[in-house]
Amino acid sequence: MHHRLEAKYIEDTEVPIYSCPTEADVGSYRVIVYQTVAIPPNSEVVISATVSGVDKGLRWGAVEGHHSNPTGVMVGRTLIDLEAPCVPVRIANLNRHTQTLQEGTCVGKCDRVDFVIDVPPQEEKDVGEAGDVERELAPDLKSLFERSSVGLSGGQQEGTREFLLRRQDLFSKGSMDLGRKNILTHKIETGDAQPSRQRPYRLPPAKREEAVRAIDEMKSQ
Structure with a gap:
């Protein structure tokens, strides 16, 4: 029910104000x-x-x-x-x-x-024979998997295989990507500073024979 609270006038026109339920x-x-x-x-x-x-x-x-x-x-x-x-x-x-x-x-x-829609849960793909075809290990990882599976049970072998599949991007795929990364690069701001130059450091002739002798002794050990 609406209840009249007061009235306002706009240019001689009465505008009643009513309370309004909040539900x-x-x-x-x-x-x-x-x-x-x-x-x-x-x-x-x-x-x-x-x-x-x-x-x-x-x-x-x-x-x-x-x-x-x-x-x-x-x-x-x-x-x-x-x-x-x-x-x-x-x-x-x-x-x-x-x-x-x-x-x-x-x-x-x-x-x-007004409407409630029942969304069925998403079906998980069965990792079986069909999954093996779609998710093959790389040749290098196959060799690693075979060496690592020696002495493991069937469940442990499957767990090892799943781990290699999830983390295969962490392994090298050849000799070209060894020792290289592009994860993070650093930059050192030096401003207007010029690089400092130093003379090449060499042993004086009087100490060269002693240094060569020390190196030979270490090699013979």
């Missing part, structure tokens, strides 16, 4: 705490709540937070059954102190949901 007319309903609950700090709980003013014939609704929620309390968006007497609501307390929600407190709003 059914805008398609949203209030989510009320069913029983007083204390939520510990930095924690998440599932509480029981009721939805007020639901129109008959509605089955599904979506719960989300409300602007009047206490600071630091967040309500998770959830699909609920409006025909149930109580609905579960997930609430997180992000404060550093315990937050108490009294019975009858409005913690969120519920919007009507």
Whole structure:
């Protein structure tokens, strides 16, 4: 029901102002705490709540937070059954102190949901004979797999093979990519500084014979 509050005049024209319900007319309903609950700090709980003013014939609704929620309390968006007497609501307390929600407190709003589509779970591909054809090991990794599978059980061999398939990009594919990488590059900013030049460092002739003798002794050990 609409209640007349006051009237405004615009160029001698009376414009009445009425109160408007905040529920059914805008398609949203209030989510009320069913029983007083204390939520510990930095924690998440599932509480029981009721939805007020639901129109008959509605089955599904979506719960989300409300602007009047206490600071630091967040309500998770959830699909609920409006025909149930109580609905579960997930609430997180992000404060550093315990937050108490009294019975009858409005913690969120519920919007009507017209359609609910059941999406079947995605089927996982069976790694069998067909998967072996599509997921072949590289020639170099085949040799590594054969050497690493010696003494392993069937399950361990399959696990080794799956690991090599997932990590095959980490292994070298030939002699051309050994010792090379392009993961990260560094750049040192030197500004206007010029490179410093030094004379080639050589042993003086008096010490060369001693250095050669020390090297020969190390080779003979």
